[in-house]
Every structure is written in structure tokens, then in C-alpha cells.
Amino acid sequence: MQIFDTMTRRKTAFVPRTPGEVSMYVCGPTVYDVPHLGHGRTALTYDTIRRYLEWCGFDVTVASNVTDIDDKIVERAQREHRTEADVAAEFTAAYDAELDRLGVLRPHTRPHATHFISQMIDVISELLSMGAAYEVAGKGVYFAVDSAPGYGRLAGRTLEQLAADAGARIDVDPDKRSPLDFVLWKAAQPGEPRWDTPWGEGRPGWHTECVAMSLSALGPGFDIHGGGDDLVFPHHQNEWAQVTAAGESFARYWVHSAMVNVGSQKMAKSLGNYTHLADAIDAAGARAVRLLVLQTHYRKAMEMGPAALDAARSAVGRLDAFARRAAAAGISPQTWAAVRRPDIESGAAAGLDAEAARAFAAAMDDDFSTPTALDVVFRLVRRANAAFDAGGDGAGHEAAAALHLLGVLGISVSPDGDATATVEGLTDDGVEALLAERAAARAARDFSTADRIRDELAASGIVVSDSPDGASWHRR
RNA sequence: GGCGGAGUGGCCGAGUGGUUAGGCAGCGGCCUGCAAAGCCGUGUACGCCGGUUCGAAUCCGGUCUCCGCCUCCA
Numbered sequence: 001m002q003i004f005d006t007m008t009r010r011k012t013a014f015v016p017r018t019p020g021e022v023s024m025y026v027c028g029p030t031v032y033d034v035p036h037l038g039h040g041r042t043a044l045t046y047d048t049i050r051r052y053l054e055w056c057g058f059d060v061t062v063a064s065n066v067t068d069i070d071d072k073i074v075e076r077a078q079r080e081h082r083t084e085a086d087v088a089a090e091f092t093a094a095y096d097a098e099l100d101r102l103g104v105l106r107p108h109t110r111p112h113a114t115h116f117i118s119q120m121i122d123v124i125s126e127l128l129s130m131g132a133a134y135e136v137a138g139k140g141v142y143f144a145v146d147s148a149p150g151y152g153r154l155a156g157r158t159l160e161q162l163a164a165d166a167g168a169r170i171d172v173d174p175d176k177r178s179p180l181d182f183v184l185w186k187a188a189q190p191g192e193p194r195w196d197t198p199w200g201e202g203r204p205g206w207h208t209e210c211v212a213m214s215l216s217a218l219g220p221g222f223d224i225h226g227g228g229d230d231l232v233f234p235h236h237q238n239e240w241a242q243v244t245a246a247g248e249s250f251a252r253y254w255v256h257s258a259m260v261n262v263g264s265q266k267m268a269k270s271l272g273n274y275t276h277l278a279d280a281i282d283a284a285g286a287r288a289v290r291l292l293v294l295q296t297h298y299r300k301a302m303e304m305g306p307a308a309l310d311a312a313r314s315a316v317g318r319l320d321a322f323a324r325r326a327a328a329a330g331i332s333p334q335t336w337a338a339v340r341r342p343d344i345e346s347g348a349a350a351g352l353d354a355e356a357a358r359a360f361a362a363a364m365d366d367d368f369s370t371p372t373a374l375d376v377v378f379r380l381v382r383r384a385n386a387a388f389d390a391g392g393d394g395a396g397h398e399a400a401a402a403l404h405l406l407g408v409l410g411i412s413v414s415p416d417g418d419a420t421a422t423v424e425g426l427t428d429d430g431v432e433a434l435l436a437e438r439a440a441a442r443a444a445r446d447f448s449t450a451d452r453i454r455d456e457l458a459a460s461g462i463v464v465s466d467s468p469d470g471a472s473w474h475r476r
Numbered sequence: 477g478g479c480g481g482a483g484u485g486g487c488c489g490a491g492u493g494g495u496u497a498g499g500c501a502g503c504g505g506c507c508u509g510c511a512a513a514g515c516c517g518u519g520u521a522c523g524c525c526g527g528u529u530c531g532a533a534u535c536c537g538g539u540c541u542c543c544g545c546c547u548c549c550a
Contacts, residue, residue, distance in 0.1 A: 029550070042550040157479060165478055165546060228550030266544065295489060295499065308488055311500035321513055371490050375498045389515050447509055465512050
């Protein structure tokens with residue numbers, strides 16, 4: 001298995017710290033507003049990686065934080081006359097709700113920054129004692145970047161290059177020894193939340209929390225450190241600098257997922273193309289959002305506008321229709337839910353198309369190439385459908401593999417369509433009654449009545465399909 | 477200005493030297509009372525200009541355009 005490591009900028013063979021186990025830290029959100037499409041993409045990226053590694057047989061541990069104290073949270077709390085904790089609680093809940101809808105597995109541990117103040121104090125104290133950090137009266141504690149040789153490497157730049165550009169876009173703070181130095185701890189300001197420390201009251205800077213939390217949760221030298229592309233610099237570089245200065249080992253692999261574009265520009269509030277994750281899920285369904293995300297490689301910027309979401313929604317409909325045919329043939333995803341990659345390689349999962357599963361695994365082994373993996377799945381679906389058309393039971397292996405591999409990617413397909421969709425109106429019995437009426441009309445070759453009933457059902461979200469064995473239906 | 481990425485058929489989006497990516501949409505056909513679903517068929521796609529090669533979307537040189545990061549950001 002190969003993973004692209006941001007630090008070395010190349011695909012690297014994946015060798016975990018402990019054989020058979022993978023430890024993964026994913027930088028989570030700052031909870032000052034509702035989650036947007038980008039949060040969804042990032043979460044789905046790491047959820048997919050996790051699911052795949054688990055399928056491969058690894059014992060995976062995921063830690064993902066919530067930043068619940070930060071400038072923007074303070075700002076919003078003050079603007080809305082509420083506490084920071086209240087703001088954080090509201091948007092943590094919103095984040096959880098949308099990720100749950102997307103089917104993103106909850107991390108095994110989810111540290112909150114405000115619960116790790118004492119660990120952050122330990123980190124900063126150590127850096128102060130070794131001279132890697134310094135205090136500025138009234139402002140806080142800063143990290144001296146020159147105490148971390150190689151600073152800039154994650155961004156593909158040298159300290160000198162970075163220094164030459166410093167100040168190009170923001171004013172240099174004269175209290176810093178180097179313009180690149182960053183704040184570890186912010187001295188208390190009136191009206192802001194504060195914690196007591198050996199160097200006075202204040203609140204944490206952003207970059208220390210992930211150091212304290214990741215190392216607490218996963219220990220030194222954990223395997224994968226992930227997050228959005230925009231965190232590479234300065235956030236991850238600054239985390240790395242602290243750990244490096246302290247002489248500890250940090251992440252073995254740095255993985256970053258690319259940004260979401262809407263209208264070919266990065267989605268951002270300032271550009272007015274900020275899209276709430278909840279709106280996209282409402283419009284296209286959670287599975288379409290997931291499918292769309294996986295149709296693009298995680299390291300490439302992707303388009304998530306309405307047209308793209310709509311196309312994905314159609315594709316999910318195709319998969320559901322396939323699931324209906326498979327179910328009718330007695331092939332259900334549940335049958336294969338417990339199968340893992342080693343089972344297929346050992347031949348213990350006879351009944352699945354092993355060749356297709358290998359092609360799928362080969363794609364995923366290549367830096368989690370989900371678009372190619374989906375290619376494998378869709379080709380299986382077409383072959384299985386063709387076999388269904390041909391009659392007989394030749395579709396079994398392909399259909400089973402397609403359903404199983406979709407499950408590995410976290411895409412749930414179902415004969416019933418989108419189980420989370422809101423369905424109002426007709427009960428099952430009501431539908432059956434109307435269908436009986438329609439069947440009678442068809443038998444009498446009264447097609448206008450039959451079509452009227454079908455149209456009525458369609459208006460209620462019921463799709464009717466006729467076959468030699470009679471009519472079947474499902475909710476759209 | 478520095479660093480990095482990208483330009484692929486109507487749209488999204490894989491693909492790093494030679495056989496069909498895939499999805500969505502369209503068109504024709506089969507199936508159907510008509511549909512739906514499905515299958516089959518269907519697109520002189522690789523920003524532009526040169527070069528290397530028997531052969532390039534894929535390598536080299538040049539050029540244009542777009543995007544991201546350099547500041548909080550998934």
C-alpha cells in the first residue's frame with residue numbers, strides 16, 4: 001500500500017508503527033459555525049481511509065479533535081452575548097448531526113481543546129524551559145521557529161524563503177523575534193475566557209492543542225496525521241515544529257485532502273459561495289454526497305455545485321435499482337458485510353468476484369484511488385445487470401462483489417432507496433391497494449386508468465415497475 | 477513576488493507511451509400496452525505551438541489560462 005506523504009511529497013510504502021495496527025489523527029473543525037461542504041469532504045476522505053484500512057484487516061484507532069476555543073468562537077460569543085462554551089456546544093452538535101447523516105464513523109476518541117489545557121501547559125512549559133519558546137509580557141508565549149531545524153519543509157519551503165515573504169501580506173508583529181514565530185498561548189484579554197498557567201492567565205493558541213491531543217491519544221510516532229490541505233501551513237508545520245523542538249517523534253505520514261470548489265473557486269464565506277453541508281445533504285441525499293466525493297481523488301480539488309450533486313444523486317438511484325434486482329435474486333449486502341480483504345485473498349469468501357475485489361484493492365492501495373475503485377464497482381454493476389437480463393444465476397459473483405465493495409466504501413445501497421429520505425403520504429397498504437386496482441385495470445386493458453394510477457403514485461414518490469410477474473414498486 | 481497544483485468529449489472526472497476508464501446527460505436499438513429499470517450501440521476528448529518516438533493525453537522545450545497556499549480556514 002502506498003500513501004502520498006505531504007512531508008516528502010511522494011508516494012511512500014505504508015508501514016505502520018505497529019504491525020497490524022494503524023493510529024490516525026484527523027484535524028477536526030473549529031466549531032464557530034455550521035459545517036460546510038469542505039468539512040464533509042474532509043470527513044468523508046478520512047472515513048473512507050479508515051474503512052478501507054479496517055477492511056484490509058488493520059486494527060485502526062482514530063482520534064479527531066474539536067477546537068472549542070478560538071478567536072472566532074470568542075468573537076461570535078461576544079457578538080451574540082453568549083458563552084464560548086454555548087457557541088461551541090451548538091456547532092459541535094451541528095457538526096455531529098451532519099457527519100452522522102453522512103455515515104461518517106465516529107472517531108474512537110474525540111478530544112476537545114478545552115479539556116486538554118493542562119497537557120498544553122505541559123508542552124509549552126517544556127518548550128519554554130528548553131528555550132524554544134519565549135514570553136512577551138501582556139501578549140503571551142511564542143514559539144521560536146529557529147529552534148526547529150527544517151521548519152518550512154512541510155510547506156515545501158525553507159525557513160529563509162518563508163522569512164523573505166513574511167510581512168508580504170500581513171504586518172509583522174514587532175514583539176516576535178522572528179516574523180514566523182507563532183503564538184502558543186494568548187495572554188488574557190478583558191471579557192475573554194481564561195485559564196491559569198505558570199506564566200499568567202490566558203487561552204491557548206491554536207497550534208498546541210493538536211500536539212497535546214494527538215500525542216495523548218495515540219502516543220509518539222503515530223501513523224497518519226490528516227486534515228484539509230489548508231492546514232499544511234502554518235498549522236501542521238507549527239505542530240511539527242513544537243514536537244520536533246521537544247525531541248519527540250510525530251506523525252509518520254502526513255495526509256491532506258484537497259479543497260472543495262463551487263463554481264471552480266474555493267468555497268469560502270468571503271466569496272459568497274459558501275454552501276452548508278446540511279443543504280447539500282437535503283438536496284441530493286447523503287449517499288450522493290459521499291459518492292460524489294469519492295468520484296474525485298482526495299488530493300485533487302473538486303467541484304461540488306448543484307449539477308455535480310444532482311448527477312451523483314442519479315448515480316445513487318442506479319445503484320439502488322441494482323440493489324433491488326440483486327435483492328430479488330436473493331443477493332443482499334448483509335450477506336457479505338463481515339467479509340474482509342484477507343478472506344478474499346485466502347479464498348474464504350467464495351461467492352464474491354475475487355478478481356474484481358483484487359482490482360478494487362489495487363486501486364485503493366495506490367494512495368486510496370477511490371475513483372478507480374468506483375470504476376471497478378460500476379463495471380461490476382453493469383456486468384451483473386447484463387447477467388440478470390440474461391436470466392439464470394450467472395450474476396451472483398459480480399453482484400455480491402459490487403454490493404460488498406460499495407459497503408467497504410461506506411456507500412449504502414438498498415432496495416428501498418434512501419432510507420433517510422422523508423416519505424409522507426401513502427402507507428404500504430395504500431400503495432398495494434392502488435396497485436391491485438391498477439392490475440385489474442391492466443387485465444381489462446384499461447390502460448388509461450392504469451396510467452392514471454401510476455401517475456398518482458409517482459406524484460407521491462412511488463415508482464412502479466411492471467414485469468411479467470406483476471408490478472413492483474419502491475419509494476423514490 | 478515566492479511555492480505548489482491544474483487545463484481531458486455537453487457536465488463531473490480517471491488515466492504517465494500503443495488495447496473501452498467510470499458516472500451524469502443526449503441520440504439510436506432491444507424489452508414494455510405505454511413506461512420505469514436494464515442491456516446493446518453511439519462521441520475525429522485530451523489548452524496552444526514546436527520537438528523526441530514506429531507510435532504521446534501520457535516524455536522534452538516553449539507558451540497561454542485558471543486555481544490554491546504564503547493570514548484564520550476542512
